Amino acid sequence: MPDYDVIVCGGGIGGLTLARALGRQGRRVLVLEKQRHVPQVHKGELLQPRSLHILGTLGALDGLRAAGALTAERLSCRTEKGEEIGALDYRGLDDPYRYCLVHTYAAIKGTVTAGLDAEVRYGARADELLRDGSGRVRGVAVVAGRKREEVTAALVVACDGSGSRLRTQAGIEVRRTPYGHQLVGYDLADPGLGPDIAAHLTRDGLRLLFPMPAGRARLYAQVPAGGVRRPELAAWTDDMLRRVPALAEVAEPLRASAHDAQVVAAYRYNAARWVTPGFALTGDAAHCVHPMAGQGMNAAIADAWTLAENLTDAGELTQESVDAALGRYDAIRRPAIDYVSRLSHNLAMLFTDTSWRIRVVGRHMLRRNQHNHRLQTIITYNMSGLGVRRFTVRDRFVQFGLLRDREEAPTYA
Numbered sequence: 001m002p003d004y005d006v007i008v009c010g011g012g013i014g015g016l017t018l019a020r021a022l023g024r025q026g027r028r029v030l031v032l033e034k035q036r037h038v039p040q041v042h043k044g045e046l047l048q049p050r051s052l053h054i055l056g057t058l059g060a061l062d063g064l065r066a067a068g069a070l071t072a073e074r075l076s077c078r079t080e081k082g083e084e085i086g087a088l089d090y091r092g093l094d095d096p097y098r099y100c101l102v103h104t105y106a107a108i109k110g111t112v113t114a115g116l117d118a119e120v121r122y123g124a125r126a127d128e129l130l131r132d133g134s135g136r137v138r139g140v141a142v143v144a145g146r147k148r149e150e151v152t153a154a155l156v157v158a159c160d161g162s163g164s165r166l167r168t169q170a171g172i173e174v175r176r177t178p179y180g181h182q183l184v185g186y187d188l189a190d191p192g193l194g195p196d197i198a199a200h201l202t203r204d205g206l207r208l209l210f211p212m213p214a215g216r217a218r219l220y221a222q223v224p225a226g227g228v229r230r231p232e233l234a235a236w237t238d239d240m241l242r243r244v245p246a247l248a249e250v251a252e253p254l255r256a257s258a259h260d261a262q263v264v265a266a267y268r269y270n271a272a273r274w275v276t277p278g279f280a281l282t283g284d285a286a287h288c289v290h291p292m293a294g295q296g297m298n299a300a301i302a303d304a305w306t307l308a309e310n311l312t313d314a315g316e317l318t319q320e321s322v323d324a325a326l327g328r329y330d331a332i333r334r335p336a337i338d339y340v341s342r343l344s345h346n347l348a349m350l351f352t353d354t355s356w357r358i359r360v361v362g363r364h365m366l367r368r369n370q371h372n373h374r375l376q377t378i379i380t381y382n383m384s385g386l387g388v389r390r391f392t393v394r395d396r397f398v399q400f401g402l403l404r405d406r407e408e409a410p411t412y413a
Contacts, residue, residue, distance in 0.1 A: 002154050004030045006154065006317075007140055010033065016112040018303075021308035029117075032125065034125040036123040042262045043296070046298075047301075048100055048295075051298045051385060054301055071101060074087050081245050082245070102212060103212070126140040126142060129156065129279070137279040154317035155311075156280075157282060167271070174270075175269055182263055183221065183291065185218065186254055201362070206351045206352050209247070227263050266291060266292075274329070278319070282307060302333070302336075
């Protein structure tokens with residue numbers, strides 16, 4: 001008999017969501033996390049409505065609210081001067097969760113970890129896949145300090161990020177497509193920003209600003225590939241403030257935070273396959289999208305939920321039932337991520353492409369459709385993770401100004 005039902009390799013939010021869901025099924029779960037402490041990283045701060053459904057079902061949402069998570073109802077697209085030229089409004093969704101929640105990655109991890117019915121080993125790395133005589137994955141070799149041991153399971157799940165060594169060992173390759181820019185993330189004091197997430201579309205790219213809990217705020221600023229060297233960051237920040245008047249309200253806290261800014265990479269990929277016998281990929285080990293579309297962490301949560309649901313249907317975890325569950329998981333999630341990747345890429349290019357043609361056409365389209373409730377609701381729904389709604393031919397004619405929109409945008413209190 002294997003030591004565990006499932007070994008989850010990686011203690012990020014996707015891996016923890018999977019472990020929490022499997023623990024509620026009564027599975028024997030081991031989580032391996034190579035880091036001993038949760039790093040303070042600028043990523044994974046926005047939970048979309050579908051993720052709120054999942055975390056609510058797992059009993060993790062109340063803890064997140066108690067930890068001070070903020071509600072975000074609108075993504076406002078603005079110019080350098082702060083003029084709104086378009087918006088995505090979650091309040092128009094026909095769903096109990098007509099909003100997103102915002103908190104730090106560490107806080108979201110903490111609330112998912114609380115009440116986790118699984119064994120978690122920190123400072124323990126899944127170093128090598130173990131296989132049986134047929135080549136099937138049957139466990140992992142675990143390294144913790146100077147100790148190395150072999151641990152077996154009916155299923156091994158790689159949640160170990162974009163550089164996954166287990167993915168490579170499983171013979172699964174990915175082809176990364178880098179974007180021609182990076183993002184610099186600032187953590188700054190909130191001078192009193194409103195509740196909206198503000199995406200400023202500037203000549204130099206995206207400037208994304210939003211409030212965070214505990215009186216903090218985030219700014220993500222686009223920089224060319226290769227970034228800005230740290231000794232140059234203070235001067236670069238001053239220049240950005242001169243070129244984007246809308247950031248004047250955060251000028252002083254932004255300057256004060258420049259020395260602690262973090263660089264966020266931007267690239268995309270979707271592995272050609274996510275499973276092999278006894279083994280599966282989730283989250284960044286399987287796929288990556290542009291970070292500013294608010295999909296990466298949420299896609300990992302959806303991966304975890306889909307895999308757990310298919311393992312529920314598997315009953316006892318035999319080789320046959322595990323492989324059947326993995327086949328269903330791959331058939332559901334990999335095509336879904338193809339769509340998420342296209343959506344994220346299109347939004348990212350609208351926000352980050354600095355060529356004059358895209359800037360002029362993009363701003364024109366945003367202004368033309370800023371009161372088009374139907375089109376905005378379709379895009380917001382697709383971003384929310386609740387499902388996929390396609391544009392009709394008429395929607396496209398309306399979008400490009402060839403037909404008039406018959407719907408009036410509602411007003412919200």
